[in-house]
Amino acid sequence: MEIQSAFNSGIQGLQKATEVADQAAADIVAQTGATREVDVVSQAAVSSEQKIPSLNQSIVDLKVAEHQAKASTEIIKTADDSLGTLLDVTA
Numbered sequence: 001m002e003i004q005s006a007f008n009s010g011i012q013g014l015q016k017a018t019e020v021a022d023q024a025a026a027d028i029v030a031q032t033g034a035t036r037e038v039d040v041v042s043q044a045a046v047s048s049e050q051k052i053p054s055l056n057q058s059i060v061d062l063k064v065a066e067h068q069a070k071a072s073t074e075i076i077k078t079a080d081d082s083l084g085t086l087l088d089v090t091a
Contacts, residue, residue, distance in 0.1 A: 006079035013072030
């Protein structure tokens with residue numbers, strides 16, 4: 001595995017984690033915003049009509065994105081350490 005591909009994998013992982021976190025945050029806002037604006041009587045009808053993801057799933061997705069970002073950061077750190085070691089050995 002090349003050092004460059006390890007860096008790329010880490011960066012791609014961070015980008016994906018950011019996308020997932022952004023979507024989860026938007027879903028949480030949509031879910032909590034919708035429940036405030038709807039009457040208690042018509043809340044069940046709106047929930048069945050709209051395709052709003054569940055709040056629990058959005059929170060889980062946000063936590064998964066956090067772990068993915070941490071793992072991607074570790075990949076970048078490891079690639080950086082490996083590059084530093086290679087430079088030290090060749091110097």
